[in-house]
Amino acid sequence: MTQLTPEQLSTFFDSEEFCQTGHALIDVLGQYLQENLQGSGAVIAWQAPQAAIMNWQQPLPLQPTLTPASFISALQDKVLAANLHIHHPRNMGHQVAPPLPLAALCDLVAALSNQAMAVYETGPSATLIEKQVVQWMGALVGWSDATGFLTSGGAQANLTALLAARQSVAGWNVWQHGVSAGKPLCLFASEHAHYSVSRAAGIMGLGSDAVIKVAADSKGCMDVNALQTAWRQCQTQGQLPIAVVATAGCTPTGSIDPLLAIGHFCREKNLWFHVDGAHGASALLSPVLGQQLHGIALADSVVWDGHKLLYMPAAVSAVLFRVQKNSYAAFAQEASYLFQGNEDADEAYNMSYRTLECTKRMMGLKLWAAFSLYGVENLAALVEQVFSVASLLAQKLEAAPDFELLMQPQTNIVCFRHLPTARLSAEALNTHQARLRMKLVEDGAFHLTQVTLQGQYWLRTTIMNPLTCESDLDALLLALSV
Numbered sequence: 001m002t003q004l005t006p007e008q009l010s011t012f013f014d015s016e017e018f019c020q021t022g023h024a025l026i027d028v029l030g031q032y033l034q035e036n037l038q039g040s041g042a043v044i045a046w047q048a049p050q051a052a053i054m055n056w057q058q059p060l061p062l063q064p065t066l067t068p069a070s071f072i073s074a075l076q077d078k079v080l081a082a083n084l085h086i087h088h089p090r091n092m093g094h095q096v097a098p099p100l101p102l103a104a105l106c107d108l109v110a111a112l113s114n115q116a117m118a119v120y121e122t123g124p125s126a127t128l129i130e131k132q133v134v135q136w137m138g139a140l141v142g143w144s145d146a147t148g149f150l151t152s153g154g155a156q157a158n159l160t161a162l163l164a165a166r167q168s169v170a171g172w173n174v175w176q177h178g179v180s181a182g183k184p185l186c187l188f189a190s191e192h193a194h195y196s197v198s199r200a201a202g203i204m205g206l207g208s209d210a211v212i213k214v215a216a217d218s219k220g221c222m223d224v225n226a227l228q229t230a231w232r233q234c235q236t237q238g239q240l241p242i243a244v245v246a247t248a249g250c251t252p253t254g255s256i257d258p259l260l261a262i263g264h265f266c267r268e269k270n271l272w273f274h275v276d277g278a279h280g281a282s283a284l285l286s287p288v289l290g291q292q293l294h295g296i297a298l299a300d301s302v303v304w305d306g307h308k309l310l311y312m313p314a315a316v317s318a319v320l321f322r323v324q325k326n327s328y329a330a331f332a333q334e335a336s337y338l339f340q341g342n343e344d345a346d347e348a349y350n351m352s353y354r355t356l357e358c359t360k361r362m363m364g365l366k367l368w369a370a371f372s373l374y375g376v377e378n379l380a381a382l383v384e385q386v387f388s389v390a391s392l393l394a395q396k397l398e399a400a401p402d403f404e405l406l407m408q409p410q411t412n413i414v415c416f417r418h419l420p421t422a423r424l425s426a427e428a429l430n431t432h433q434a435r436l437r438m439k440l441v442e443d444g445a446f447h448l449t450q451v452t453l454q455g456q457y458w459l460r461t462t463i464m465n466p467l468t469c470e471s472d473l474d475a476l477l478l479a480l481s482v
Contacts, residue, residue: 017068020068021068021071021072024068024069024072025072025075028072028075028076028080029080032076032080033087033101036085036086036087036088037087037088037089037467039088039089039090039472041085041444042085042443042444042445043084043085043088043090043091043444043445043446043447044083044084044085044441044444044447045081045082045444046441046442046443046444047082052082055078055082084447086098086099087465087467088447088465089465089467089468089469089472090445090446090447090468090472090475090476091446091447091464091465092446092447092448092461092462092463092464092465092468092476093447093448093449093461093462094449094462095251095279095308095413095462095464096307096308096314096464097307097308097309097310097311097312097313097314097464098311098464098465099307099311099312099313099314100311100312100366100370100374102369102370102373103311103312103313103366103367103369103370104313104366106365106366106369107313107366109362109365110126110361110362110363110365110366111361113362114361115361115362116358116359116360117130117351117359117360117361117362118350118351118358118359118360119349119350119351120349120350123362125362126362126364126365127349127351128349129362129364129365129368130149130150130351130362130363130364131349132364132368133150133318133364133367133368133371134146134147134148134149134150134318134320134364136371137304137318137320137367138320140284140285140376141281141284141296141297141299141302141320142296142297143297143320143322145324146320146321146322147320147321147323147324147327148301148318148319148320148321148327149318149319149327149351149354149355150306150316150317150318150319150360150363150364150367151317151318151319151355151356151357151360151363152315152316152317152357152360152363153305153307153314153315153317154194154196154276154278154303154305154317155194155196155199155200156317156356156357157278157303157305157317157318157319158194158196158197158200158245158274158276158278158303159196159199159200159203159204159356160319160330160354160355160356161274161301161303161319161321161330162187162197162200162201162204162243162245162274163200163204163329163330163331164272164301164321164326164327164329164330165187165242165243165272165274165300165301166179166185166204166206166242166243167329167330168272168300168326168329169242169243169270169271169272170182170185170240170242171240175331178205179204179205179206182240183238183239183240184206184210184238184239184240185206185210185239185240185241185242186206186210186211186212186234186239186240186241186242187201187206187210187211187212187241187242187243187244187245188211188212188214188227188230188231188241188243188244188245189211189212189213189214189244189245189247190213190214190216190221190222190245190246190247190250190257191213191214191215191216192216192220192247192250192251192252192253192255193211193213193245193247193250193276194247194250194251194276194278197211197245197276198211210239212230212233212234214226214227214230216255218407219255219407219408219410220250220252220253220254220255220407220410221255221256221257221258222246222247222257222258222262224258224261224262224265227244227262227265228265231265231269241269241271242271242272243266243271243272243273243274244262244265244266244271244272244273244274245274245275245276246258246259246262246263246273246274246275246276246299247275247276247277247280248275248276248277248279248280248281248283248293248296249277249278249279249280249281249283249410249411249413250279251279252413252415252451252453252460253406253407253409253410253413253415253451253453254279254280254390254409254410254411254412254413254414254462255407255410255411256280256292256293256410256411258295259275259293259294259295259296259298259299260294260295260298261295262295263295263296263298263299264295264298266298266300267298272300272301273298273299273300273301274299274300274301274302274303275296275299275301275302275303276303277293277296277302277303277304278303278304278305278308278317279305279308279309279411280292280293280309280410280411281293281296281302281303281304281305282304282308282309282310282379282383283309283383283387283411284296285376285379285380285383286380286383286384287380288384289380289383289384289387292410297322299322300321300322300323300326301319301320301321301322301326302318302319302320303317303318303319303320304317304318304320305317305318306318306363306366306367308464309382309383309386309412309464310367310370310379311370311379311382312366312367312370313366316363316364316366316367327354328353328354330354331353331354331355331356382466383412385466386412386463386464386465386466386468387409387411387412387463389412389463389466389468389469389470389473390409390411390412390413390414390461390463391408391409392470392473393409393414393461393463393473393476394408394409394414396473396474396477397414397416397477400477401419402418402419402420402421402481403416403417403418403419403477403480404416404417404419406453406458412462412463412464413460413461413462413463414460414461414463415451415453415458415459415460415461416458416459416461417429417433417456417457417458417459418432418433418436418459418480418481420432426455426456429456429457430455430456430457431457433450433457433458433459434450434457436459436480437449437450437459440479440480445475445479446475446476446479448460448461448476449461449462459480461476
């Protein structure tokens with residue numbers, strides 16, 4: 001075995017080298033950010049994965065192959081250059097935020113300080129920051145005494161909330177005795193609900209078939225009459241409904257389910273009301289946009305992604321609970337080496353009681369920084385800006401004879417199709433949309449996605465960048481019309 005000398009050990013943890021390399025890296029990232037914000041160059045330097053992988057087929061290095069300087073060059077030339085440029089105003093694809101630069105610096109602080117956050121003593125300030133952020137977000141939902149925690153992404157957040165719903169509503173200790181100890185459990189979600197809901201049902205042992213898909217109306221919103229019908233059918237079939245998952249900003253169209261009506265239905269039927277607000281909950285920042293989420297305060301749990309319209313680096317998601325004891329329902333186990341059996345008031349600061357993660361990074365710092373540096377009103381302005389640009393795009397599509405708008409956007413997602421002059425079959429029209437999209441991506445001119453609804457392909461833009469402007473929209477429509 002190799003015995004390292006103090007001098008050799010110091011090369012691994014050299015603070016001076018960290019400063020020098022860090023300053024050089026910040027300079028590179030600053031230039032990268034500026035060029036992207038200005039819309040310089042392509043949105044993506046497209047390479048098919050089979051070709052791109054050839055750049056990463058190197059043997060495992062037994063000895064160093066890079067110096068700090070060449071490492072910075074490699075990041076610039078091989079990594080950043082090949083990225084999808086998230087801050088580019090013509091990046092209109094996925095629901096991924098162009099993160100606030102100062103929030104990104106917080107991730108550097110979190111990475112270097114490396115607070116594990118399993119229990120309070122492994123991340124004291126990180127724990128207190130997280131509790132502060134959760135309290136703020138809960139207040140925006142409309143709760144006076146919110147509780148919850150942050151976790152790594154909306155899929156994990158939805159799973160945790162639904163585990164709490166299962167334990168709270170089933171009527172027996174499902175965690176200890178399993179799902180087979182009582183009636184078959186089921187839950188309801190819109191046909192446009194995120195796939196993480198069905199995935200959660202599978203992980204929970206309910207089976208993905210236990211998620212009863214409720215039809216949406218022409219605006220993409222859950223049909224409450226269809227929900228009532230689905231509930232009656234489950235009763236007839238001997239199933240035990242436990243929850244309704246409403247979506248505030250569904251992935252395909254950005255539509256918002258009728259939260260107030262669904263909330264009243266859940267209260268009437270003793271169902272857990274969960275709102276997947278991963279995308280759309282940030283509308284709560286704005287008094288105007290927040291009206292679309294009227295009724296969310298009736299929810300038992302809410303999921304809210306910071307890495308979407310709160311403009312955080314990925315991934316950070318809040319799982320919020322209206323009633324404090326429900327935040328402990330997802331997991332019912334003890335680990336004596338972590339939890340010391342202290343008073344309840346002390347144990348409330350040990351996050352691992354309530355999360356899937358044991359080792360968890362300091363996620364709350366960047367949210368605390370954003371709220372503190374900019375305030376709710378300024379963060380709301382970012383959301384209002386992208387919603388407004390999405391509405392402008394919809395107006396342009398309606399006015400253009402060679403485009404078809406799916407529906408008026410409720411958030412910042414706009415779905416549409418290009419209609420060529422030649423009349424095409426349904427299949428050929430679908431192929432036309434797919435080809436148009438792929439051409440734009442391969443050219444690097446724009447990044448947008450597509451969605452399939454009732455067998456039809458629709459082009460889909462998500463306006464995430466507040467710097468996306470009218471000229472970018474005009475250029476998009478022109479590029480699709482050529």
